[in-house]
Amino acid sequence: MSIKIYERIKINDILQKEGIKPGGKYRKYDILNAIARNIQFRPQIRCEEFQNLSYLLEVRICLTASKDCDTHFSNCGTELNMYLCDNL
DSSP states (O other): OHHHHHHHOOHHHHHHHTTOOTTOEEEHHHHHHHHHHHHSSOOEEEEEEETTEEEEEEEEOOOSTTOSOSOSEESOOSSOEEEEOTTO
């Protein structure tokens, strides 16, 4: 079942539809909210910092009864803007 959900949720397509494109600079809340609007629950994101810039590294979808991930951020600063890389 989880593989079917994985195949159905296309994060890159969701972000593109919401106007969040590779190479752009975005607030993490904008990324989280864009995904949540399309899948009806909040994902977890993971960032990587490089040369004082925070890059979106990973988006996790939690398959739990509550649908929301217990922790919404993993190593993403609270007020940092994030860059979206081309290979998400």
